Amino acid sequence: MSVDGRPGGEQPVLRxxxxxxxxxxxxLWSGLDLDVRAGEFLAVLGANGSGKSTLLKAIxxxxxxxxxxxxxxxxxxxxxxxxxxxxxxxxxxxPPTPLRARDLVRLGMDGQxxxxxxxxxxxxxxxxxxxxxxxxxxxxDKPVHLLSGGEQQRVRIAQALATDPRLLLCDxxxxxxxxxxxxxxxxxxxxxxxxxxxxxxxxxxxINPVLPYVDRVLYLADGRFRVGRVDxxxxxxxxxxxxxxxxEVLRRGDRIIVVGVPDHPEHxxxxxxxxxxxx
Amino acid sequence: MSAxxxxxxxxxxxxxxxxxDFSDYSQLVPLVHNxxxxxxxxxVVAGLISVFVMMRDLPFAVHxxxxxSFAGAALALLLGVNVVIGSIAGxxxxxxxxxxxxxxxxxxxxxIGVLMPFGLGLGVLFLGLYNGRSANKFGLLTGQIVAIDTPxxxxxxxxxxxxxxxxxxxxxxxxxxxxxxxxxxxxxxxVRLLSPIFMLVLGLTVAMxxxxxxxxxxxxxxxxxxxxxxxxxxxxxxxxxxxxxxATGSVVxxxxxxxxxxxxxxxxxxxxxxxxxxxCRLIGAMRERRGWTPAPRSTKxxx
Numbered sequence: 001m002s003v004d005g006r007p008g009g010e011q012p013v014l015r016x017x018x019x020x021x022x023x024x025x026x027x028l029w030s031g032l033d034l035d036v037r038a039g040e041f042l043a044v045l046g047a048n049g050s051g052k053s054t055l056l057k058a059i060x061x062x063x064x065x066x067x068x069x070x071x072x073x074x075x076x077x078x079x080x081x082x083x084x085x086x087x088x089x090x091x092x093x094x095p096p097t098p099l100r101a102r103d104l105v106r107l108g109m110d111g112q113x114x115x116x117x118x119x120x121x122x123x124x125x126x127x128x129x130x131x132x133x134x135x136x137x138x139x140x141d142k143p144v145h146l147l148s149g150g151e152q153q154r155v156r157i158a159q160a161l162a163t164d165p166r167l168l169l170c171d172x173x174x175x176x177x178x179x180x181x182x183x184x185x186x187x188x189x190x191x192x193x194x195x196x197x198x199x200x201x202x203x204x205x206x207i208n209p210v211l212p213y214v215d216r217v218l219y220l221a222d223g224r225f226r227v228g229r230v231d232x233x234x235x236x237x238x239x240x241x242x243x244x245x246x247x248e249v250l251r252r253g254d255r256i257i258v259v260g261v262p263d264h265p266e267h268x269x270x271x272x273x274x275x276x277x278x279x
Numbered sequence: 280m281s282a283x284x285x286x287x288x289x290x291x292x293x294x295x296x297x298x299x300d301f302s303d304y305s306q307l308v309p310l311v312h313n314x315x316x317x318x319x320x321x322x323v324v325a326g327l328i329s330v331f332v333m334m335r336d337l338p339f340a341v342h343x344x345x346x347x348s349f350a351g352a353a354l355a356l357l358l359g360v361n362v363v364i365g366s367i368a369g370x371x372x373x374x375x376x377x378x379x380x381x382x383x384x385x386x387x388x389x390x391i392g393v394l395m396p397f398g399l400g401l402g403v404l405f406l407g408l409y410n411g412r413s414a415n416k417f418g419l420l421t422g423q424i425v426a427i428d429t430p431x432x433x434x435x436x437x438x439x440x441x442x443x444x445x446x447x448x449x450x451x452x453x454x455x456x457x458x459x460x461x462x463x464x465x466x467x468x469x470v471r472l473l474s475p476i477f478m479l480v481l482g483l484t485v486a487m488x489x490x491x492x493x494x495x496x497x498x499x500x501x502x503x504x505x506x507x508x509x510x511x512x513x514x515x516x517x518x519x520x521x522x523x524x525x526a527t528g529s530v531v532x533x534x535x536x537x538x539x540x541x542x543x544x545x546x547x548x549x550x551x552x553x554x555x556x557x558x559c560r561l562i563g564a565m566r567e568r569r570g571w572t573p574a575p576r577s578t579k580x581x582x
Contacts, residue, residue: 062464086462088459096334097458097513098334098512098515098519099515103515107463107466111468112468114452118516156462159462171461
């Protein structure tokens with residue numbers, strides 16, 4: 001299936017026109033045009049503070065654009081839209097949490113509604129089905145604070161899929177996961193994309209774990225941006241122009257190594273290499 | 280009260296006899312009828328809210344709120360106005376200040392650390408200026424549940440109904456926001472709005488608890504019950520049920536045990552509540568050693 005090709009006439013899942021966003025008096029990005037179609041995988045790269053999370057907030061309807069227009073499946077973005085599934089980065093959930101993995105998934109279904117939300121056999125069943133679909137059925141009764149990082153991310157994918165979304169927003173979901181769990185998480189997202197043609201917007205500071213699946217890259221830096229295929233954006237000349245200083249992009253087999261990004265140390269050493277160090 | 284004092288006069292004077300004395304028990308129960316109802320109502324409210332006090336990591340905030348509630352009650356006593364209104368006012372001012380100024384845990388704790396001694400100091404000042412019965416003074420700090428009169432009981436029941444209804448409506452989104460504010464916000468939960476609303480509800484609960492168990496001991500019913508329950512279960516429903524049982528059991532049990540003694544009720548309540556916690560910790564530790572879930576795979580992972 002050629003997801004990169006542009007099938008004519010189909011409405012994009014996400015459409016951004018002349019988008020501008022600033023933080024205080026600093027422009028994060030402006031004049032941003034972006035279409036993400038069903039089944040497309042867009043990786044969003046850039047340093048901390050380059051406006052990646054702000055873009056996600058705008059898509060989630062939590063922040064307004066300073067200028068321009070944004071449509072999710074032809075509609076204005078709105079808070080809590082069932083069309084969007086959100087996968088956050090892994091974080092430790094504090095021990096006093098009276099919730100199990102299946103409760104976490106259930107909150108993804110109807111956690112925004114008022115009321116105690118007790119009962120509902122159908123919903124419990126659906127939570128189990130969702131957990132099963134990400135290979136986490138055995139975790140259903142495990143307290144969330146006892147889940148390992150990889151287990152937690154699996155459960156969060158089930159949670160994000162609870163509303164059967166058309167767009168998956170992934171906010172650094174691989175951060176602090178080891179290589180095996182990174183692969184597992186990416187392949188679950190890829191599987192969903194393949195079977196349901198769910199569009200994926202994947203914010204990451206490290207492209208290599210998702211490289212085989214990425215259709216296009218949005219690279220944000222210093223108020224400027226580049227959008228295009230991986231081999232258009234991830235080149236020495238393109239990133240050097242973006243940063244306004246010499247940046248070298250090396251391709252080693254199936255990996256991309258970016259060297260010389262100013263002031264952003266996380267790019268100088270690769271996630272894979274860091275994981276190789278025994279702790 | 281006077282009947283109880285008469286009973287106290289010919290009491291066994293050994294200290295054990297002062298702690299536990301069940302002679303004339305059947306005559307005493309009707310005298311504390313109101314207190315037992317008040318205790319049960321408070322137990323329900325405290326048991327429910329303690330689940331969120333734990334989930335939102337607010338025990339210290341509860342303590343801070345209760346000190347300002349004490350100051351409010353002390354001022355009301357000094358001015359000769361309704362103590363209930365004074366304690367609710369103090370409580371709500373503290374709850375909103377903590378909610379508005381301290382979003383991040385670290386920031387919140389420092390604000391509480393600053394507010395708490397100030398509130399307690401004000402309370403001591405007001406009590407120092409007050410010339411009335413000294414039992415009233417001490418009661419605000421360590422509890423005065425025996426002295427519950429009918430108007431006080433009605434106000435307690437009204438406020439409790441408000442708190443329980445508010446919690447029922449807020450329950451699901453508040454759980455979501457407490458567990459994971461980012462995802463909850465992404466799913467459309469008004470996370471920023473929920474925080475001050477919850478602090479308001481918490482303020483009301485603390486104000487009621489202060490009048491009954493006293494400012495210094497509020498945590499024993501607004502934190503310990505859920506802290507104990509969460510040691511033994513991760514099921515949201517079982518947590519709520521256990522927390523309710525522990526809170527109500529502690530307050531009502533404390534009142535019943537203290538009935539025959541000449542001592543304040545608070546130590547009985549705090550001791551029962553602490554014993555619940557100890558028992559739950561023990562059971563929880565055993566459960567964790569066996570592996571939390573019955574599935575053999577996770578047992579291995581935990582071991």
